[in-house]
Amino acid sequence: xxxxxxxxxxxxxxxxxxxxxxxxxxxxxxxxxxxxxxxxxxxxxxxxxxxxxxxxxxxxxxxxxxxxxxxxxxxxxxxxxxxxxxxxxxxxxxxxxxxxxxxxxxxxxxxxxxxxxxxxxxxxxxxxxxxxxxxxxxxxxxxxxxxxxxxxxxxxxxxxxxxxxxxxxxxxxxxxxxxxxxxxxxxxxxxxxxxxxxxxxxxxxxxxxxxxxxxxxxxxxxxxxxxxxxxxxxxxxxxxxxxxxxxxxxxxxxxxxxxxxxxxxxxxxxxxxxxxxxxxxxxxxxxxxxxxxxxxxxxxxxxxxxxxxxxxxxxxxxxxxxxxxxxxxxxxxxxxxxxxxxxxxxxxxxxxxxxx
Numbered sequence: 618x619x620x621x622x623x624x625x626x627x628x629x630x631x632x633x634x635x636x637x638x639x640x641x642x643x644x645x646x647x648x649x650x651x652x653x654x655x656x657x658x659x660x661x662x663x664x665x666x667x668x669x670x671x672x673x674x675x676x677x678x679x680x681x682x683x684x685x686x687x688x689x690x691x692x693x694x695x696x697x698x699x700x701x702x703x704x705x706x707x708x709x710x711x712x713x714x715x716x717x718x719x720x721x722x723x724x725x726x727x728x729x730x731x732x733x734x735x736x737x738x739x740x741x742x743x744x745x746x747x748x749x750x751x752x753x754x755x756x757x758x759x760x761x762x763x764x765x766x767x768x769x770x771x772x773x774x775x776x777x778x779x780x781x782x783x784x785x786x787x788x789x790x791x792x793x794x795x796x797x798x799x800x801x802x803x804x805x806x807x808x809x810x811x812x813x814x815x816x817x818x819x820x821x822x823x824x825x826x827x828x829x830x831x832x833x834x835x836x837x838x839x840x841x842x843x844x845x846x847x848x849x850x851x852x853x854x855x856x857x858x859x860x861x862x863x864x865x866x867x868x869x870x871x872x873x874x875x876x877x878x879x880x881x882x883x884x885x886x887x888x889x890x891x892x893x894x895x896x897x898x899x900x901x902x903x904x905x906x907x908x909x910x911x912x913x914x915x916x917x918x919x920x921x922x923x924x925x926x927x928x929x930x931x932x933x934x935x936x937x938x939x940x941x942x943x944x945x946x947x948x949x950x951x952x953x954x955x956x957x958x959x960x961x962x963x964x965x966x967x968x969x970x971x972x973x
Contacts (some may be wrong), residue, residue, distance in 0.1 A: 624847035628839050633854070635837045637815025639751050639790070640853055641693050644708035644811075646846065647836050649694035651675060656832055657696065661704060663804040664747060664764060664788060672699045680726040690726060701742040703727035712752040720746045720785050728783065741782035749788045749811065763792045763808065797823075806830065944968055 627633075636643050648657045658673050678692040694706040705723050709716060727744045753759060767785040771777035790812040799805045800823040810824050814837050824830055839847065940961040947957045954965045961968075 622848070622851060624844065624851050625840060627851050628847070631854075632818065633815075633839050634819075635814045635817050635834075636839050636842070636850055637854075638811045638833075638837065639708060639710045639749075639815070640850070641708045641710065642853065643850065644749075645693050647833060648706070649675065649678075653836075654696075656836075657694065657706075659829055660807065661706070661747070663807050664786060665745070668698075668702070668745075670698045670702075673697065673704070676703075683729075690723060692723065695727075703731075703742060703744045705744075705746045707746070707748045709748055710751045712755070714755050716748070716750070717754060717756055717785075720748055724783055724785070741780075743782055743784065745784045745786060747786045747788070749790060751790050751812075753789050753791060754787050761792065763790075763805075764788050803827065803829065807833075810834070941971060944971070 638644050638647055647653065648660060654673050654675065657675075658670060661668075661670050661673065673696045676695045676697050678695045680690040680692070680695075682688060692705050693708055694704075696704050696706070698704070705727065707720075707723070713719065724744055724746045728741060731741050732739055754765075757765075765787045767787075768781070769779040769783055771779065788808065790808060793799075793805060793808045793812055795805075795809055795813075800809065806824055806827050807830065810830055810833060814834075820834055824834070835841070839850070842850070940963055944957050944961045944963055947960065948968070952960075954968055957963070957968055958965045
């Protein structure tokens with residue numbers, strides 16, 4: 618058995634007083650339904666004051682492609698002004714990296730539908746793609762402007778426009794300021810209401826005092842909405858909560874997995890580097906100690922061997938000198954050479970060299 622949610626009870630339990638206009642379904646309900654043209658006109662007049670829009674008519678929002686596998690598009694709002702200018706108005710809550718390309722793609726439908734078979738001109742009525750964003754547009758240099766205008770221009774000289782027929786406008790809601798000085802502007806009050814309406818428990822005095830906003834405020838009261846819209850809104854809120862919960866859980870799991878992997882890899886890398894450094898240091902230390910010890914031992918052995926050899930040479934030299942002294946005395950005492958050689962072991966010729 619399905620348990621049905623009482624939307625009023627749910628709203629009361631979760632502090633919902635006004636609906637969040639950043640949901641595209643709510644945005645379309647407030648600005649894009651038949652009977653909402655005046656509020657839509659007020660919105661576009663604030664975003665494009667230089668355009669001097671005086672009236673708007675809603676157009677078919679679903680656009681079909683020319684090729685079998687082409688993507689069908691359903692605009693949040695598609696409207697046309699009295700001079701034939703086309704306006705695609707989109708509310709985008711979630712960040713999208715390629716949203717700029719999406720805007721260009723959206724502009725192709727109102728462009729191609731203007732040129733008819735057998736027509737004698739390619740002159741286009743102005744096309745505007747206006748995107749209200751709950752994020753800063755990715756891929757373009759950031760600036761402090763809430764409303765930014767883009768068009769097709771000369772790359773070498775941006776003051777030269779190729780055409781004025783195709784225009785892209787972003788309204789970056791995170792940049793809207795709410796200080797008293799900023800809220801003296803009707804545009805800032807309107808954008809502040811659009812961005813923060815879902816969080817209001819009571820309407821701030823700066824917005825409450827703006828007569829042009831009263832219709833928007835009234836349509837944003839959750840308790841006054843049709844029950845089906847209430848249920849749809851709650852379903853969207855719950856879906857977003859679930860999505861955020863899944864995202865947060867995935868992020869926590871990813872962080873935990875990343876930390877575990879990082880610790881493991883760090884330990885493995887640290888151990889490998891430690892062993893490598895330890896081995897290198899050990900070899901270096903061992904080599905130094907080995908050389909030092911080897912030199913010390915070599916010097917010791919060398920000295921010992923040298924002394925031994927020196928002593929042997931000294932003894933041998935002493936014996937030789939002694940034999941020569943004996944030979945000299947025997948010769949002085951009249952002994953012949955053969956007798957002296959026999960007694961000393963010195964050759965007769967050497968005795969002759971030494972003494973005769």
